[in-house]
Amino acid sequence: MSNEQQSHLSIYDLKTIYAYPQIFDNHKYLTSGGAWHGHIPFAFWCMSALKPGTFVELGTQYGDSFFAFCQASYNVEGDCNTQLYAIDTWQGDGHTGLYGDEVYEKVCEYKEENYPDKVFLIKSTFAEALNLFPDKSIDLLHIDGYHTYDSTKENFEMYLPKLSNRAVVLFHDTVSNNPDFGVERFVSELNYPKIDFPHCSGLSVVCVGDDIPEPLDILLTKGKPIDRARFVNLFAMLGGMITAI
Numbered sequence: 110m111s112n113e114q115q116s117h118l119s120i121y122d123l124k125t126i127y128a129y130p131q132i133f134d135n136h137k138y139l140t141s142g143g144a145w146h147g148h149i150p151f152a153f154w155c156m157s158a159l160k161p162g163t164f165v166e167l168g169t170q171y172g173d174s175f176f177a178f179c180q181a182s183y184n185v186e187g188d189c190n191t192q193l194y195a196i197d198t199w200q201g202d203g204h205t206g207l208y209g210d211e212v213y214e215k216v217c218e219y220k221e222e223n224y225p226d227k228v229f230l231i232k233s234t235f236a237e238a239l240n241l242f243p244d245k246s247i248d249l250l251h252i253d254g255y256h257t258y259d260s261t262k263e264n265f266e267m268y269l270p271k272l273s274n275r276a277v278v279l280f281h282d283t284v285s286n287n288p289d290f291g292v293e294r295f296v297s298e299l300n301y302p303k304i305d306f307p308h309c310s311g312l313s314v315v316c317v318g319d320d321i322p323e324p325l326d327i328l329l330t331k332g333k334p335i336d337r338a339r340f341v342n343l344f345a346m347l348g349g350m351i352t353a354i
């Protein structure tokens with residue numbers, strides 16, 4: 110076998126597929142708000158590969174992203190080692206438009222029925238919720254609030270002191286034709302190891318902590334470009350199976 114052929118048998122591919130079988134799980138929660146659906150398999154990967162002690166989401170609305178993280182944080186025995194926080198005013202913003210109490214009520218009801226423990230819905234602004242979290246305590250942060258450049262920067266900088274040494278930050282909506290969106294520009298200015306998913310409005314995965322979790326470290330610092338491309342393609346394909354439903 111030539112070296113060229115051998116390089117196609119990437120150890121990382123095998124680890125990705127067999128070490129984290131949760132990426133193939135059926136999702137349990139899906140609303141008509143489809144902007145995040147294509148990233149659900151990656152949310153499953155994040156929880157099983159990164160095992161965050163504390164996960165925080167800034168911007169939850171109907172909960173399509175949040176409940177994917179919740180689903181994956183519970184193992185088959187029903188145990189959960191992650192505390193999950195969803196923060197939202199549940200009133201909407203300049204991009205989602207304003208919405209009524211029925212959205213929060215639906216999310217509360219689903220949470221109570223399915224995740225009564227270790228999952229917290231914080232109905233407040235992102236700024237008001239800040240003091241819930243000790244410094245250096247958040248291992249995984251998903252930023253999906255108001256998508257202007259200034260708000261994205263403000264939200265990131267506000268939560269930066271709360272991030273742990275192994276923290277990873279996810280930014281949704283990095284790919285958009287809306288001239289008002291500035292997530293991509295903000296993320297492009299960050300000087301941390303990262304990987305970008307272009308599908309489903311884009312998701313950037315940024316390793317902010319000095320201790321990059323091993324599954325991402327292998328990919329970002331030791332892996333080859335072909336490994337990263339395959340990793341991105343794998344999740345685009347798995348996500349595409351959900352968005353095609």
Ligand SMILES: C[S@@+](CC[C@H](N)C(=O)[O-])C[C@H]1O[C@@H](n2cnc3c(N)ncnc32)[C@H](O)[C@@H]1O
Pocket residue numbers: 142144145167168169170171172173174175196197198199200201202205233234235236253254255
């Ligand atoms: C794009 S939606 C979230 C979508 C969600 N992650 C999903 O999976 O579909 C953005 C949400 O952020 C909330 N939001 C925006 N700015 C906020 C702020 N400063 N404080 C609290 N909530 C905010 C809005 O109410 C809205 O529900």
